[in-house]
Amino acid sequence: MDKIFLHEVGMRDGLQVEQQIVPTEKKIEWIKELMQTGVDIIQIGSFVHPVKVPTMADTDELFRYFSKPENKKSDTVLSGLVLNEKGLDRGMDAGVEMFCMGVSASETHSKKNTGMTTDEALDRIIPMAKNALSAGKQVQVSVQSAFGCGFEGAIAKERVIYIVEKYLQNGILNISLADTAGHANPIQVEDMITSIYSINPEAKLSCHFHDTYGMGIANCFMAYKHGVKYFESAFAGLGGCPFTAKASGNVCTEDLVNMFNKFGLRKDIDLKKILEIAKEAEEFFARELPSKVLKVGILEH
Amino acid sequence: MDKIFLHEVGMRDGLQVEQQIVPTEKKIEWIKELMQTGVDIIQIGSFVHPVKVPTMADTDELFRYFSKPENKKSDTVLSGLVLNEKGLDRGMDAGVEMFCMGVSASETHSKKNTGMTTDEALDRIIPMAKNALSAGKQVQVSVQSAFGCGFEGAIAKERVIYIVEKYLQNGILNISLADTAGHANPIQVEDMITSIYSINPEAKLSCHFHDTYGMGIANCFMAYKHGVKYFESAFAGLGGCPFTAKASGNVCTEDLVNMFNKFGLRKDIDLKKILEIAKEAEEFFARELPSKVLKVGILEH
Numbered sequence: 001m002d003k004i005f006l007h008e009v010g011m012r013d014g015l016q017v018e019q020q021i022v023p024t025e026k027k028i029e030w031i032k033e034l035m036q037t038g039v040d041i042i043q044i045g046s047f048v049h050p051v052k053v054p055t056m057a058d059t060d061e062l063f064r065y066f067s068k069p070e071n072k073k074s075d076t077v078l079s080g081l082v083l084n085e086k087g088l089d090r091g092m093d094a095g096v097e098m099f100c101m102g103v104s105a106s107e108t109h110s111k112k113n114t115g116m117t118t119d120e121a122l123d124r125i126i127p128m129a130k131n132a133l134s135a136g137k138q139v140q141v142s143v144q145s146a147f148g149c150g151f152e153g154a155i156a157k158e159r160v161i162y163i164v165e166k167y168l169q170n171g172i173l174n175i176s177l178a179d180t181a182g183h184a185n186p187i188q189v190e191d192m193i194t195s196i197y198s199i200n201p202e203a204k205l206s207c208h209f210h211d212t213y214g215m216g217i218a219n220c221f222m223a224y225k226h227g228v229k230y231f232e233s234a235f236a237g238l239g240g241c242p243f244t245a246k247a248s249g250n251v252c253t254e255d256l257v258n259m260f261n262k263f264g265l266r267k268d269i270d271l272k273k274i275l276e277i278a279k280e281a282e283e284f285f286a287r288e289l290p291s292k293v294l295k296v297g298i299l300e301h
Numbered sequence: 302m303d304k305i306f307l308h309e310v311g312m313r314d315g316l317q318v319e320q321q322i323v324p325t326e327k328k329i330e331w332i333k334e335l336m337q338t339g340v341d342i343i344q345i346g347s348f349v350h351p352v353k354v355p356t357m358a359d360t361d362e363l364f365r366y367f368s369k370p371e372n373k374k375s376d377t378v379l380s381g382l383v384l385n386e387k388g389l390d391r392g393m394d395a396g397v398e399m400f401c402m403g404v405s406a407s408e409t410h411s412k413k414n415t416g417m418t419t420d421e422a423l424d425r426i427i428p429m430a431k432n433a434l435s436a437g438k439q440v441q442v443s444v445q446s447a448f449g450c451g452f453e454g455a456i457a458k459e460r461v462i463y464i465v466e467k468y469l470q471n472g473i474l475n476i477s478l479a480d481t482a483g484h485a486n487p488i489q490v491e492d493m494i495t496s497i498y499s500i501n502p503e504a505k506l507s508c509h510f511h512d513t514y515g516m517g518i519a520n521c522f523m524a525y526k527h528g529v530k531y532f533e534s535a536f537a538g539l540g541g542c543p544f545t546a547k548a549s550g551n552v553c554t555e556d557l558v559n560m561f562n563k564f565g566l567r568k569d570i571d572l573k574k575i576l577e578i579a580k581e582a583e584e585f586f587a588r589e590l591p592s593k594v595l596k597v598g599i600l601e602h
């Protein structure tokens with residue numbers, strides 16, 4: 001069986017939506033612990049406006065800290081999300097190893113989020129991605145709202161494929177399909193992944209699912225079954241907003257690793273260590289988080 | 302697409318493990334509401350010793366109540382679990398429409414639960430099932446611990462197939478594969494279902510999964526994908542024991558129905574009504590239950 005790769009996004013997609021700001025020292029502690037688990041990539045922040053998103057205000061500082069060799073002993077790749085050229089510049093300065101950036105397949109979502117149409121956003125994101133690649137950085141581009149949109153509802157598969165092809169035509173192979181609204185279902189995932197691979201077998205697809213309707217793990221499984229090798233998930237299942245009705249977070253890293261372990265995959269990852277960090281997150285936020293394996297423990301048989 | 306069928310087991314597998322006994326009047330209310338949702342079969346109790354399992358002590362009374370035509374307006378099938386001949390007799394007297402009974406694929410589980418080996422248990426269960434069939438009753442037989450055992454760990458697929466074949470040889474076609482310990486993973490489910498159907502395409506398989514490790518919906522999906530048409534689930538995701546570490550319950554009915562709805566299946570089922578009952582259960586037990594759709598609501602797009 002082929003190796004799969006884990007991109008831990010809890011520090012960004014998880015902490016970003018929390019009301020309670022995690023102090024920089026605590027973030028550094030969690031990132032160091034996450035690096036010890038053996039996950040492949042850790043997304044540690046987003047280069048957004050610090051006043052608009054105070055939970056991400058220390059992103060530059062975190063990257064600067066981990067740019068010092070004495071602070072980063074592992075070969076884990078540290079990724080950061082950038083939304084525009086200014087964010088890219090900040091990320092370059094701060095020492096980002098992998099840049100993540102994307103456009104939305106939903107025109108409404110794109111316009112509300114960026115003021116641009118999907119095509120206008122592509123015209124800005126693709127040069128940014130190329131610049132980062134030219135600078136020797138790893139780059140992952142994404143298709144947001146790839147499986148549905150909170151504003152528009154269903155999103156045509158062709159729109160997702162259109163964006164994927166634009167990326168590939170520009171030599172950007174690392175492409176993440178993000179289920180931003182959490183609408184994906186496993187038949188849709190199967191259809192999307194097989195369609196993309198039949199058109200473009202060279203894409204290095206990543207999947208980013210939320211467990212909003214309880215199908216997160218099923219969606220990951222179907223993506224895996226059809227050849228996806230990169231998965232984005234959050235320790236403890238962070239990413240749900242405790243103050244809105246939409247309470248479900250990212251697919252939970254430990255539940256995902258536990259499933260892959262059952263398939264004989266990624267047994268090198270320290271699942272116990274991930275559970276310890278998840279437990280710390282529950283204690284920090286003083287509420288139960290959606291992780292299943294955290295509740296019942298690892299099955300040792 | 303073929304129709305799938307839902308067997309709601311929350312009133313039995315869910316309430317059975319709760320410390321707080323649901324009064325008979327409340328059970329009647331919930332069962333009546335569940336009948337209005339359009340689920341196909343409702344398991345309303347277990348014919349166990351009333352002192353040993355006080356939560357199920359009113360099982361005879363419930364069946365007697367619903368045997369009266371004025372109390373049951375729908376054609377929902379009411380099922381009851383029986384463990385032995387005495388339970389079967391009680392169930393016959395009380396008016397059970399579908400008898401559920403089974404043996405464990407794990408010798409250790411079988412001996413601990415019944416004092417019998419799997420073969421000894423089969424020698425008792427098969428005549429019971431035939432008697433119930435002869436009496437014009439619907440019968441569903443099960444293979445417990447079909448995907449793993451809390452005592453033994455892994456269970457060989459051949460043991461499950463051996464029991465399935467015994468049932469089929471005796472003309473009992475309705476067979477439920479029960480993941481009693483919650484160990485199943487979707488690759489294992491795929492392998493089990495395709496193996497059974499390749500040997501015995503005439504089996505009417507049902508799947509009963511718990512969401513212990515977050516793979517419940519993924520397991521249901523793979524079972525569905527390989528031809529399983531009957532699914533057992535519990536409203537609100539009941540079935541987890543709040544007083545032990547093993548907190549996860551049955552696959553949640555509303556999450557399962559919501560997924561099937563996305564495939565265009567069972568849109569006749571009143572999902573809103575199921576959510577109302579799930580909400581009542583949360584209020585009754587005064588704790589958050591694992592249902593996802595209950596948290597975020599139905600996606601109306």
